[in-house]
Amino acid sequence: MVQQKWKIIDNQNLADIKVEVYGKNEEDLFGNILGVFTDIVTEVDKVKEEKEIAIKITGKNLSELISNFINKLIYIKDTSLTLFKKGKFRLTFIEDGYSLYSVLLGQKISRNLPIKTDIKALTLHKFKVERIGKKYKATLVFDI
Template identity: 30%
Template sequence: MNLNKKDFEFIEHTADAKFKAYGKNLNEVLENAAYATFRSMLDLSDVEPTLKKEINLSSSELDELLFNWISELIYYFDAENIVFKDFNAQVEKTKQGYELFSKVYGEKINPKKHKFETEVKAITYHDLEIEEKNGYQVQVVLDT
């Protein structure tokens, strides 16, 4: 992930975490949305990508794919105590919609090492957007 350009930005929200993520294609925008999700929780510079998970999803609509992608990542965070930092997403258009094949990298949560700023409970459908605009742009609200 190249963080020298604008990959995502946090947007003021009264109660939850909200961000926009950007990418030149669907793969990149989903990777940046995943990164922003975990960045909203903690500083990722302390996370080492020593553990790998493969996540494969399919959805009929892009916004549903985005929702399911972030939900799955939060599930691994909650259920297996994993924080992710690096994301490799490959989206393919199919007759039924879209398929996502991904590899994500991170490590088990270590309370002595990882200092959490926010607890993310779930992604919401509120203000969820995905659009093609000079590449792709998504907007996500996370329930904190």
């Protein structure tokens, strides 16, 4: 059975979008967060792997790391006009929290990429990261 990567909760948050993202482990969770982010803005399957960007972010805990990661994706979308199809992630523990090194593959926003909506911010509203057994679940509300 294919594991569900994310679920859009469409009966709540009228002006925004609420999603649940799942991961087999932390790295998988980041990959799926990247996937749902891109799929809300465009159709993730249509994004080409033409451009590679490496980013490194840190966070005191997993929640902060996820928040910083999403804020970085928003920043890159708005300034480099780039969306990503997938990425490779390496999570390490550092003295005061976590460090995430990722190499993201994607393309510049162009006319042949169907744009669905814009993600402008990750809100703190209902923002939650849970560890369920060995798996992870993040609940995110995006301002769109």
